[in-house]
Amino acid sequence: MLTSALEQGKVSCHTCGKVESDTLPSCQRCGTALHHRKPQSVQRCLAYLFASIVAYIPANIWPIMEVSQIGGIEDSTILGGVATFWEMKAYPVAITIFVASVLIPGLKLLALAWLCLLAQGKVRMNPKQATRIYWLTELVGRWSMVDVFVVAVLVALIQLGNLMSVTPGTAAISFGLMVILTMFASHSFDPRLIWDRLRQTEQPSS
Ligand SMILES: [Zn+2]
Numbered sequence: 001m002l003t004s005a006l007e008q009g010k011v012s013c014h015t016c017g018k019v020e021s022d023t024l025p026s027c028q029r030c031g032t033a034l035h036h037r038k039p040q041s042v043q044r045c046l047a048y049l050f051a052s053i054v055a056y057i058p059a060n061i062w063p064i065m066e067v068s069q070i071g072g073i074e075d076s077t078i079l080g081g082v083a084t085f086w087e088m089k090a091y092p093v094a095i096t097i098f099v100a101s102v103l104i105p106g107l108k109l110l111a112l113a114w115l116c117l118l119a120q121g122k123v124r125m126n127p128k129q130a131t132r133i134y135w136l137t138e139l140v141g142r143w144s145m146v147d148v149f150v151v152a153v154l155v156a157l158i159q160l161g162n163l164m165s166v167t168p169g170t171a172a173i174s175f176g177l178m179v180i181l182t183m184f185a186s187h188s189f190d191p192r193l194i195w196d197r198l199r200q201t202e203q204p205s206s
Contacts (some may be wrong), residue, residue: 048185
């Protein structure tokens with residue numbers, strides 16, 4: 001097995017990527033403090049994860065938008081919105097909202113929890129696959145705000161004064177918060193911990 005930078009006494013700067021000797025306290029080029037691994041990575045990731053689970057529940061229970069029209073005010077949750085679009089036979093919209101707002105955030109929370117367990121050696125998995133899972137959670141982060149965009153577009157489009165109007169509901173705030181917290185969670189996780197764990201468990205080959 002190849003030696004890691006950690007074993008060779010090298011450390012790379014988190015900000016500019018310069019590789020330095022680990023005897024230096026900060027990067028010679030940009031002055032950022034140098035660490036072998038992100039400090040307290042798993043603990044920070046878990047803390048953000050729990051906070052985002054707390055935000056995920058009201059995001060799905062509370063109304064994401066309020067439609068006021070002549071008949072009165074009607075609240076709509078995310079799943080209620082999916083059902084409405086499905087009944088209107090707008091299947092691609094219903095599927096997009098369900099996948100982007102319910103399925104992907106849920107899977108992302110599960111994936112990050114799994115990676116934290118893996119980094120602590122509680123579960124085992126092929127590190128290549130685990131690194132790919134981490135890459136996916138980073139990739140989908142910015143695309144899971146679709147529901148907030150849908151509400152924003154509807155609010156902008158449907159402002160017919162006294163006849164009908166759409167306003168964002170309380171869940172929109174907790175939904176946005178949940179997305180931001182999961183982005184922080186996946187950013188604070190250091191994927192190199194997966195490989196460190198492998199090195200610790202594997203016997204040295206030579
Ligand atoms: Zn630097």
